Amino acid sequence: MKIIRLSKFLFSLLILSGALFVESCKEIKVEQSRPLVSEYSNSVFLRWNDIFLQLDRYAVGYRPGPVPHALGYLGYTAYEAVVPAMPGYNSLANLYPGLQIPAFDEEKEYHWPAVINECYAYLMKRFFFHMENEYPDLFQSIEQTRQQLYNQYATETTPEILARSVERGRSVAMALYNWERTDLEAHNAFLNPQPPYDAPTGPGYWEPTVPDFVQGLFPFWGRVRTFALPEAEQLARPPIPYSGNTQSLFYNQALEVYFRVNNIKENGPGAYEDRWMAEFWSDDILGLTFSPPARLIAVANQVVAEENLNLEETVEFYAKLGMSLNDISVGIWQSKYIYNLERPVSYIRRVVSQQYPAAGDWTTILNNPINGYEGITPAFPAYPSGHSGFAGAGGKILSAFFEFNSKHPGTFVFTDKCHISRTEFNGTPRTLASFTELAREDAYARIPLGVHFRMDCDEGLRMGELAAQRVLELPWRK
Template sequence: MSHMKIFNTLKIFLLVAGGVGLFVVSCRRVDVEQPRKLAREFDSEVYLRWNDVFVQIDRYADGYRPAPGPHALGYMGFAAYEAIVPAMPSFNSLARLYPDLKMPRFDESVEYHWPAVVNEVYAYMMRRLFFHMEKDFPEEYAKIDRTYRALYAKYETETTPEVLERSVNRGREVARAVYEWESTDAAAHNAFLTPRPPYNAPKGPGFWEPTVPDFGAALFPHWGQVKTFALREEEQVARPHIPYSEHPLSLFFNQGLEVYLTVKNIKENGPFAFEQRWLGEFWSDDILGLTFSPPTRLIAVSNQVVEQERLNLEEAAELYAKIGMALKDCSVAVWQSKYVYNLERPVSYIRRVISQHYPDAANWLTILNDQVGGFEGVTPAFPAYPSGHAGFGGAGGKILSSLFEFNERYPGTYTFTDRCHMFRSEFIGTPRTLASFKDLAYEDAYSRIPLGVHFRMDLDEGVRMGELAAQRILELPWKKR
């Protein structure tokens, strides 16, 4: 705790009207207590810098999409929040909810520089969560140390060496505790090193199988075994999808036909073809090395909102903890469900079933092109139901809405323009303006139909599951009563 030292050499007797006040000030030092700075008295630069680094590294992080990425975001956001929550008077620590998490003691009698604490948390965890990048993409991995050093140098000018060292130790101790806790989750820890473990998929009509043209093996078939922050076990399996059928009058056939006709219209430059292609390409984020991953899209959006609204450190801590944890829980539930139902992708159904009624569908392909790998018309390598994009959009959209819509500060919906891909030329990255975060969720979800990779039922259930994951995070005891 900082103190102001007062030096005086005279004794002063002061007579005050209406009473006598005696003030004695001697040659000795008198400590006058000053209040410690709270998290809300700092800006959110440290959060913006580190989450921007995550967005950049995630683009090239092999094995991180689509599940380990949100897993990392959840633990980093949680760790940073726990490290500075003592400086957030109206907030609770959540550590007590997780008995296996052994948090370090906090000394409330001394001063901390809270941005320096957050800086240490992110640096500590990103070095360990992305350790493989040091060899594979050293120029990307170097951004971790470069960002850390730049922020550390800034903080050296803002506080004393003693306070800075104490803050660094605080961040490191909390990050170490959270990372050690994360490492006890055998299904998740370092899972990015083996994204395609052995998996015996069920066989038969309607079941998923590797798809043309690259025939990639199943990604993260066991991710449903990963621990969650808040989502209950019975909530981690999607509701049953529309019954499988090949009958041309069935609901299932109709959903396959919708995908086939939508993509056909785009390829033939039919009505609204550009708008449909724009939607599909803008929200895709499927291709490693081309863009960040689909769940990280919600962090890129959050970064834009944080910067636009000029959030303080406390507000940023709440946002990144909640959205990271929601995305992480969503990934577990959606991937659990994918491999419970093992529903085939539209490309398989269209080529095998729709082609019996529309012969040109026999060689049908999506419009998702892997410009890095050199494949055209690809489909993500995991079952269709439910949609990951829809889940992440639903989870992230609900968290953002809870903070920036329908409250005292933001009484209505939040209109914003997503500029994530504004300068991209490889695909249509023209910014899109959205009237609300609900619109974000549904547009992110719907984009998978014109791209050709999902049935409509995948999207509906994905959004529901994502919103449920977010709701369970929001129900945690964040605020003091």
């Protein structure tokens, strides 16, 4: 009898174990049926970044601060919207006081490109609302893109999942936008890019420059919120002490600019290469090209497409890139208006002309083919260089993401085709041996253009790399 009872017991136990096994298999199967972000392509990002670059080209008041600010919020919003389906990644929302991300339903399925599509559409309509009247076709391209992608995704999933995904993207974008609105210095700053401020005067201090004498842009941008760069690291190291002495380091920095630009004008040795490099990396002119910070997005788009990243990798990459560009814009512009260092053209005309009289009417080689102005200099203090900061930050993120893996062990040969079809300047593609080289060329191209001293570029690069490093150090991974 004992044997029979034991057999019945074992039989019952086997039945129960089998049932549990079946149920656990069902649970595993259900979880696996919910697609992860990594299972999708990156096309949604490339599509929206292309729209951003088109808008950025013509966006009045967006250069330089609001561009990286928008890129930072766009990239970070997409990350927070989809990170629940990125195993191994953390939300960063708890790092930012006042930011509340809507709850995520783990039991439901989402179409992740549709989530990102809604994030970008919601934010870009609000970041570029001032273009609706002046550039209606460009502004309408935001909704047209959203609808085209929505229609595509409607063929890939069910109406219920698509509706849920749209709601997820919109709700997270709304949360991030409401949080962005609490940054009073940044929110809608493009509507008033030249607020009055008390600028110091005297030898060595910045003043509006020939030929257009535009007042300083975004003097208070240094107060804008950062994602990772702490306040203690936002101020640049002091520049070389100002001096009019012909034997001083400052004077020699000016001479480098003066002679290098003159060599281009006179078509001397190396002039073709210097002009090509200077014009290729400029991106200064509104309406001609996208802006300097957006240039790093244009570069990144080429690399992301070439490397065929999946959507999870792409989400992480553009979040880090955008947040780094935002943060370095804050540090650079805080430093510019604390040191208020004059531009090379002012120093060369006033001081160098005492030794070289021809320098009295010296100009840069930055020209605007749209309004005909020649010899332009950007309308804010010189030190440190914004171009160099953006290049340093972007180059660091690109290097960290693409150069140190089995496919590219420590290097990445890249040909930049951003301006391949341009006729207004030499947009012939340039090939760089690494992203570090790309960053340095972008930065130091400002010297032969005539708009920066070497020290501006040195410090901008250092600060940009630091800003990117602080973003990389955020607790992205579990």
